[in-house]
Amino acid sequence: MSLLEVTDLKVTFPTSDGLVQAVRGLSFTVDRGRTLAIVGESGSGKTVSTQAILGLSPRADISGTALFEGVNLLQLDREQLRRIRGAEISVVFQDPLTSLHPLYKVGWQIEELFRVHQPGTGRAEARKRAIELLGLVGIPRPDRRVDDYPHQFSGGMRQRAMIAMSLALNPKLIVADEPTTALDATVQAQILELIGRVQAEFDIALILITHDLGVVAGIADEVLVMYAGLVAERADRRTLYYRPHHPYTKGLLESIPGSTGARGGRLRPIPGSPPSLIDIPSGCAFHPRCPYAMPVCAAERPPLATVTGGGGHASACWLPHEAVGLGPEADALRLRAKEA
Amino acid sequence: MLLEVENVVKHFPITTGMLVKQTVGHVRAVDGVSFDLSPGETLGLVGETGCGKSTLARCVAGLHPVTSGRVRFDGDDITNLPRARMRAYRRDIQVIFQDPYGSLNPRRRVGSIIADPLVVHRVSRGAELRRTVQELMERVGLNPEHYNRFPAEFSGGQRQRIGVARALALRPRLIICDEPVSALDVSIQAQILNLLKDLQDDFGLTYLFIAHDLSVVRHISDRIAVMYLGKVVELAGADELHEHPRHPYTNALLSATAVADPDEAGRRRRIILTGDVPSPIDPPSGCHFHPRCPKARDRCSAEEPLLVPRDHLVACHFPVEAGEDLTASGRRPA
Ligand SMILES: Nc1ncnc2c1ncn2[C@@H]1O[C@H](COP(=O)(O)OP(=O)(O)OP(=O)(O)O)[C@@H](O)[C@H]1O
Ligand SMILES: Nc1ncnc2c1ncn2[C@@H]1O[C@H](COP(=O)(O)OP(=O)(O)O)[C@@H](O)[C@H]1O
Ligand code: SF4
Ligand code: SF4
Ligand SMILES: [Mg+2]
Ligand SMILES: [Mg+2]
Secondary structure, eight states: OOSEEEEEEEEEEEETTEEEEEEEEEEEEEOTTOEEEEEOSTTSSHHHHHHHHTTOOTTOEEEEEEEETTEEGGGSOHHHHHHHHHHTEEEEOSOHHHHSOTTSOHHHHHHHHHHHHOTTOOHHHHHHHHHHHHHHTTOSSHHHHTTOOGGGSOHHHHHHHHHHHHHTTOOSEEEEESTTTTSOHHHHHHHHHHHHHHHHHHTOEEEEEESOHHHHHTTOSEEEEEETTEEEEEEEHHHHHHSOOSHHHHHHHHHSTTTTSSTTSOOOOOOSOOOOSSSOOSSSTTGGGOTTOOHHHHHSOOOOEEOSSSTTOEEOOSSOTTOOSSSHHHHHHHHHHHHO | OOEEEEEEEEEEEEEEOSSSOEEEEEEEEEEEEEEEEOTTOEEEEEOOTTSSHHHHHHHHTTSSOOSEEEEEETTEEOTTOOHHHHHHHHTTEEEEOSOTTTTSOTTSOHHHHHHHHHHHTTOOOHHHHHHHHHHHHHHTTOOGGGGGOOGGGSOHHHHHHHHHHHHHTTOOSEEEEESTTTTSOHHHHHHHHHHHHHHHHHHTOEEEEEESOHHHHHHHOSEEEEEETTEEEEEEEHHHHHHSOOSHHHHHHHHHSOOSOHHHHHHOOOOOOOSOOOOTTSOOSSSTTGGGOTTOOHHHHHSOOOOEEESEEEOOSSOOOTTOOOSGGGSOOO
């Protein structure tokens, strides 16, 4: 049994402009101790889908199931969810200032976790563990910094403090939503290294949400590419980067500077822009931007189907299963399929 | 040379006191920067947040008076020119800003936003103005029929195209691009990079291109300057800088740049720097990078290294040699 098993998750928001269909039937699993990366452009539903599962989307209409160790999170009441969130599943957000309380000392906020979730813990013990945790995530002189307020920390240190908090109660799963997007490259490298290290050390499963395929290449076991609230493609890391099937994945990879050969040459962007989630294109939502779109694409939604044998590689696209890869050969295959 | 920047310094005073302002210190945002740009060239400027890239850009564009130093455009000294005399150069030097959301007035129609520079400089009006604006919109990939729409009705990438059209309106010779693609998703970023490249080829534009992402800068630039705490620490041809980086900070920055290639990412030996970028209010003595530098020695905190040619320009007492290992395993911890 997987640690987390999400099936047919749908999330909508009623708004004055119409119904926003943020997540439209998302399924995925995360195994113990593994890293699942969820990538996709902004607005593709990465944040909404994980927040819905964790009960952090109060204004949303949610359906589907999300089994965490066999328990459906979507059926729990607020109090039950709050207990799981924190103790068994913890969350690290992009902007630690929104999740660290500005008026309380950083150490106190970590100690508070023990007080709430492990009421037997004494004051001195909680403080000692808070200092240990700050040291573990690389805060220099943690015994002194434990009494600092969040604004006395730099951006990188606040993100470290958030990671310390997320580790406090030995969770089985950490959800990290763009944990390094607000940070500079050299600090981002520090934080990613830290996340990888503690995850391996404590055997924690990780859902890493990002819009940056570069960040994922080094650490994900499996990658889920989202487009317009659905899985476009799912594969292990190497397969996704070297043998992508879905034209959207291919487009993302080819848009990266340096990916298409010589410096200064032309990049191959995906034309157009992501769709409005109130008025989603019919069939395959990617069809207005897809260079290989065929008549069937606008008519019918492609199911998420296995492509190349084994390995869990699946893609939601009507192109033939063997149309994988980035080179001209794969391209020719895709174009032939389109002509046929 | 189209642009010559000579030892430009920009300090912002820090003041306290409610009634009588007292200067208690300075933010040394730009601290002695020199470079030049030939016509048709692109110079990339990279560095982490707060290192002074935007401030330098504003100094070059004449939007900030400089504290000291010289800026020359096409041979003319344009340093701290009075407004009226700067006007003549404003046509030649345009800026595209980072934030496609914040830099456009939400209450004005896109057509009139793009028309602004043409109106201010009395270049055209009436039906001709509208035609010129619509041609510009078409050129940057916007639908000319959307002339009367408001910025909110455009996506991030389209708003950046509006910024490009506005910068292009006066047919400038130099465009300063301050993080024009940083806020965009990668697929949209690629569209804008292609557009900038095409416009450069068509109009012979010269770019000063600022970004914090080295792979973007390498793609678009002929030469790259790396900034750290108000100073240029290394300046070299784009490929040369990537293949033979000599400043330890450039090495760290390169090794921290994410690559979308699992095998390459696995082989990559990261130089993990300790600590964060220090404050430009009270920068470290000697070499500003010394508290984080894996190669730092006594001399580094005592004496400031100058930007001097060592193969290419680098400001370091002990530049990195080819094949040298700066990772934690290659060096004893500091
Ligand atoms: N008007 C101002 N008054 C005081 N300090 C300023 C002012 N403008 C900029 N600074 C400071 O000068 C330094 C350099 O800022 P600048 O905006 O040039 O950085 P940057 O390299 O463009 O950073 P980013 O990558 O975040 O855009 C920073 O410490 C900033 O806080
Ligand atoms: N509370 C809300 N009300 C209406 N729409 C929302 C709400 N929260 C998110 N959305 C919309 O849901 C879509 C997916 O958002 P999100 O999951 O945040 O995207 P991302 O993939 O960038 O994390 C977006 O179109 C967003 O505007
Ligand atoms: S289903 Fe059709 S439109 Fe969608 S990605 Fe595949 S080929 Fe393109
Ligand atoms: S001068 Fe010294 S501290 Fe500065 S970069 Fe060179 S080796 Fe490092
Ligand atoms: Mg998000
Ligand atoms: Mg800036």
